[in-house]
Amino acid sequence: MLALPAVAYLTVLIGVPVAVIVGYSLLSRARFGVGVTPPVTAEAYVRLLFERRLDGTLAVDTTYLQVIWTSVSLAAVTTVVCLVLSVPVAVWIATRPPSWRPLLVFLVTIPFWTNQLVRTYAFLIVLNDTGPVNVALTGSGIVDEPLSLLYTDTATVVGMVAAFLPFMILPIYASAERFDFRLAEAAYDLGARRITVLRRIVLPAIRPGIVAGTALVLIPAVGAFLQPDLLGGGTTLMIGNVIQQQFTASRNWPFGAALAVLLLVLTLVAVLLISRPIRRTGAVTRLLR
């Protein structure tokens, strides 16, 4: 009985909105663009792949396919970078004396909980033409002219890596902490080289963490909004930006709703595929303890 208020509340504030957004995606654009109106139509979903010409015929339009492709590929690059950066950190923390580890994990968690907007716009300063990176590069004579780093896909990826890195480090650490490093010692005793130990002993042992971390980075990164918005400067749109635009400047709520439904379906499919390995690592629970 005590669970009832929470369940009822979340049903109304999460379940109902999701149902409403599905409904909105199947209606028509309202006269002034705010909200929706009958009749029921699948036009918004047609728009994902086709453009309607003036005479009413359909022509294939790959604009939004490209948006989805951009979102997935930038998210994938972000995930790979996070993975490469996280393994050394996670394994290093796991090999510290047990009394150090909570503090080091806490150091990783602080940025994770601090304001993502602030952490993202900070890169507007960092990557600016007169910002610290360019000052260092020109000052040391590595480059003559300041590099234009901002408003590029690279800037977006840098921002996303900074935002999502803890999601990769923490689950890998959760796996690495459970790994008995005496097994690595045993491998050395049997004559294995370092690279072999890393590849054949340590990496397989932390695989559940890697799988969980990949999901925890990849899935939210596909729907990222702030990083492409602020650091990409609107030059490359990700699906989150297009959804925001449809609900604000472009005023096409049914189409924005259809994109939101698409993103939600992609997310749920990914979550269902991956939920078991994630639960096994206990990564999410550990994050919040």
Next chain:
Amino acid sequence: MTPAASRPIRGRPSGRRGPRRRVDLRAFPGFAPAAWVVLAFLYLPLVVVVVYSFNANRVATQWDGFSLEWYSRVFADADIRRATVNSLRVAAVATVVSVVLAAGAAVALQRLGRLGNRYALVIIGAPLVVPEIVLAVATLAMFVAVDVPLGLLTVTLAHIAFCVPFAFLPIRARLADMEQATFDAAADLGADEWRILRRVTVPLLLPGIVSGALLAFIISLDDFLISFFVAGPGATLLPVYIYGQIRNAITPAVNAVSTLLLLLTVVVLTAAFLVGRTRSRKVLP
């Protein structure tokens, strides 16, 4: 300790925890510096915002000497004060309500078996799974559909919803650490359900409730996207204000506001960390 003493001694049966393993420290050269570089990268944006909040130059992206001027401007600015008050109010209400909802759910879901509460766990976890942009526009769409005017009320209702799982998980974790025998003992001694809840469950849960509340508070304070969509023009929250400012130009004043926000988050987090430490000392062997 001499180097020899720190090395694991072969042939000795190692205890359950094993000896301190210094060998693996040397096992992957380059991991330690790499770890420090990555940690530095994680803190780089935070450090930059804090440092540039003391910048004397009006253009925040150009360093021009140290100044505290922007902090005095921040405290004098009526818009910033209003946004801060809005944010703190929303976060306070969202924290209290979400913790009450979450604590009730955690206690109830602990006692029912596993079958009946599948839906409950899915819906409580939903805010963690649904992409934030989707939740934002969906919540907006619902409020528009039922014709509720956007304002502090709508944004508070939305914040409560996504705070629940963050309050729920630490409380649930704490419950999982507790032993059924404690409750059985209370029942054997004649306490009824209500008395057990009041005198046994809640006091034991308190550290979980406190860390859940702190996390919910931070999550509410940090939210931008959902607030952006459902707050409405009259109810600007601090992150929405910051976003509006940086769209024009990053001024040191924005960095000063952000620094204060970061400071508050770090203080709350440290409190949560310390509460968590006392917890694990007392409950776990």
